[in-house]
Amino acid sequence: MSKKKIVSTILTLILGLSVLSACTGGNNNGNSGNSNPTASPDAGGTPTESASGKYADYSNGFPERVTLEIPVYERAFEGWNVTDNYYTRWVQKEFGDKYNIDVKYIPITRNSEVTDYEQLLASHKAPDIIFHYDMPQALAYYGEDVMQELDYEEIANYAPTYWETMKSTIEQYGSVDGKKVFFFAKRPAADNFTTLIRKDWVEKVGMKVEDLTSLEKFNEMLVKWKEAGLGVAGGSLLQNNYTYSYAFRDWPIDEKERALYSDLGVADLTWEPSEKYLRNLNYQYNNGLIDKEFYLRNDDNKIKAEFVAGKTGTYGLYLTSNTDVFSATLANNPDAEFAILPPRAQVPEGNQPQGRAYWPFGLIMGINYETTDEERAAVWMYLEWLSQPENLFFFQNGVEGQNYTLDAEGIPLKSADYAGESKLSNNNNKDYWALVTEMAEFDTPEKTRMAHLRNWTPPGYETLAEDMLKYYDETAEYRTPDALFSVILENVNEYKADLNSKFQELYVKVVLSPESEFDKVYQEAKETYLREGYQEILDEKQKAIDAGQYS
Amino acid sequence: MKASAGTTALWSRKRYDIWGMLIGLALIISSLACLLPFVHVIAKSLSADAYVIANKVTLWPQGFTLEAYGKIFADKSIMRSLYVSIIVTVLFTIIGMILTIFAAYPLSRKQLKGRTVITFIFLFTMYFHGGIIPDYMLINSLGMLDTMWSLVLPLAFSAFNLLIMKTALSSTIPDSLEESARIDGAGHYRILWSIVLPLSKPIIATLSLFYAVGRWNAYQDALFYIKQNVDMRPLQLKLYYLIIQASESFQLEATQVTLSNPEVLKASCVVFATLPIICVYPFIQKYFVQGAMIGAVKG
């Protein structure tokens, strides 16, 4: 049996089958029940002109039924059907039926969302909106040519309220390579990430939590903890979101330097603040002041386990009213007391408690390149409708008297364990209204603050939430957003994943090395990091900075 | 019942015993090493959350509670997932075995022309795949998305299992056996049905087990193919979601989130998902009894 014959048979077979599948695969235009009218795949978003003005007026509904496909995160909450529930039906009734729109929700699995989108896009079944929380990935989608160009006037025409709120953000951040592609959801400035500390441990060594006003004092305390045999500071593996060097940076900020180095997705290993951070960590590690196996704590559960078991004395978390960390810690350490770590405790003397401010947007969205003009208009109208306070409120809170009751200040008080028909999803329908805003807001800032407090206060620990907000306000002036580039940084896309992994390897090595060898190991780490792609990223960014292509 | 090998010579009994004991001991140690981690998971599933979070649970539950199991059985969608998994697994195994036998028997016959080429065609598919996107597009154009068939059909035929069965059939169904049957006037269908199948019970049982367990444990394809139809989610997919949900720290979402999946629930889900398939094995075991089949054929 000649091998040649075998090989040629195989190749012919594959070729034949490839041709076959090409006929099926290359032609899927709106099949499988997709009622998308034939798509015009050009990038131009020319609006439909009509006799009565520049944009067609659909306030009485569309002449023909339009299908609007809205993406929504699928988190597999128990008993929750993300595409068909009380609220989707309500949207259809209040919005869809009014304008002759069929509102369909397309589930996107939260932790495989990119793959989901890619599969949907490849089969031409993707929803009208393509979204992501991270700018690099949104840029990647743009790079795949799957987004249309936008006409801001069209948005202003169909969604005036939404445009009013988001205008400046969209105008500042929404363009790439000179093209207008992105629109955003609002992200109000608020944050409930904080660090807990074991108050009883602090007091046992004769100190007070309020006295922890610098890194040096904090380290002193850790030494005392160690001598008293209490425990160590919590530690974890840095990954994915790199904000570790803020406390070690200079103030005021050099804008260009910041734009060059400060990046959420690519660690700034070679920058001086990084060196200072690593040196401090190296000191803490070598003197037994920090969790010796911090590099094994690569998810929240593992970090929490150490704190709950009473081995570590600090723990960073998103403070919410239903967190279980307090009860769990008390079960294992009945004498535990808790406090919020003051913001300056991890900041070296002479520096400011800098932090990363969120960009003013939440979800980054683009319009599917296959979306028709009518469907796009429907998207704007949906955003407009969603931006109306009463609709937003209903979505976020449910039915008055059932899901919640209004208290004296007009803030909704959720009915615990409500399980009726209008039950909200486990994250309060967030995935639906996240298209317009990241957080619930009220008419006055005070009311909003109070509502936040409600959500963020664990029962019995009101002071903690208060402290957290107090510190948040105190450090407001030192929180600054990163630069956002208006051009695609190819090298970042190319090397990010590898550099991420490499960074972790290198920085752990640096931290674990003996103090005397720190300089040498750090130097080597820097060289390796630069060599494996960071230098190219820096060069590319520098070019963009020089050309002023950032904001 | 200890049935000593009939013709063991008396004078070697002493040596036999020592080796026998050592072997038994080695097996006991290996078995313990395999059993204890599972006991640990069971213990976690019966413990109170606080101790599990602190990693204080080893082999015995701390703060004994059946709460997590109660939640599982009360949740209708988990029972539904169990049901789906069972149906899918059964169908998958049956279809898979039929396909495998239909391919293995002809390919094990040396007189089949083109045998090598055809085997190669099957072997080839073990290595070369188009990728998840072409797969998805195919399932989409076949209209099988969100249906049970997307879980049953695409992977039903395993070239790996085919090759195992083919070699097994080649060696256990000698040509002489086949020849005598054909001289008696039997066509291949008859031979397959009356001779090959009964003789191959061990290998059929083994491969059925492989198919069943493979299908039961895997969820990656369900992750992509079952989206809208929540009812069609198999058990392992549901388990996967539960675990992912519990580890997600909801970083970007600063709203109040009702976390309903503590560590204990994760452990109980693992136990819940594994027990059914483990219970299948005892039923398969009877096919592995030594020499039982040889006698049947001779008669």
Next chain:
Amino acid sequence: MAEGVILQGGECVKIENASISSSSKPAISTNRKKRGMIFYLRRDWQLYSLLLLPFTFVALFKYAPMSGLVLAFKDYKLAKGIWGSEWVGFEVFMDLFAKHDFLRAVRNTLLLNSLDLVFSFTMPIVLALLLNEIKNVRFKRANQTVLYLPHFLSWVIIGAIAYQLLSVGNGVINNVIESIGGNRIPFLQEDTHWLFTYLAIGVWQSMGWGTIIYLASISSINPEMYEAATVDGAGRWRKAWNVTLPSIRVTIVTLLILNLGKIMEGSFERIIALQNKATTEFTTTIPVLVYRWGIEGGNFSRATALGLFQAVIGLVLVLAADRIAKKLGEDGLI
């Protein structure tokens, strides 16, 4: 129907096909007359008809999507689809081979998989032979059922348990070692130790399940052969060596060849579950790269190219191993 053509399997009997089974069919090469395809189709139509069903299946579900393999040669853009994307030839591969981590990943993959072959492949055979020695049916069954359990635990869980037991800081095993006066051992936190622990855990996870197929083969051994061996004076181990082992030789060879073809693959979950960032010498492997570049990074062209690389090597190895096996007198795979 029988037409007197039922001779030694027809024409063109390969000499290598000397079967080790109990049939003593002499392998002669006779009748080298060339016969047309029609003849064979008519003679063996039942066999071909049986093949039709699996063949259609494979053509539809495996070969149809294979056109996606061209992505390894294209600059894939979602909007353009598979056919519209630009052809770039071997550029993707050049890119791929030039990546810093690639060579390290290849080395690690080969290393880990070869060692796995040595340990994880042989252990089930040993275990099967040991189990075969057990005469007490209940004890045997109990052992078997328990030995399978690790196969059902996902690597995520195994990883968590592994660190709980073996970590230098608070691992249970290390606590025990220390309490009896020994030094704590960095099972997972030092490169060489990590390698051995990784292999050992791999053995543990797969040894029970791997015995199934061998036990199935063993169960078809004629008990008379054991009796004959005993009469000849063979002890326990001689019997195992001369009766049991040869009978499962075919299975062993088949599985060996199939596993050789997987030498460039491997389990992504297993590495991720057991790796940590302080011990990174051996933890970058090809499956990890496929995940990192393909699924995390969304670089579909590169992931496909990597897959193609794995596949070509695997297939070549399998065919080579098959050839060697045939030369050594085994039946081979194809």
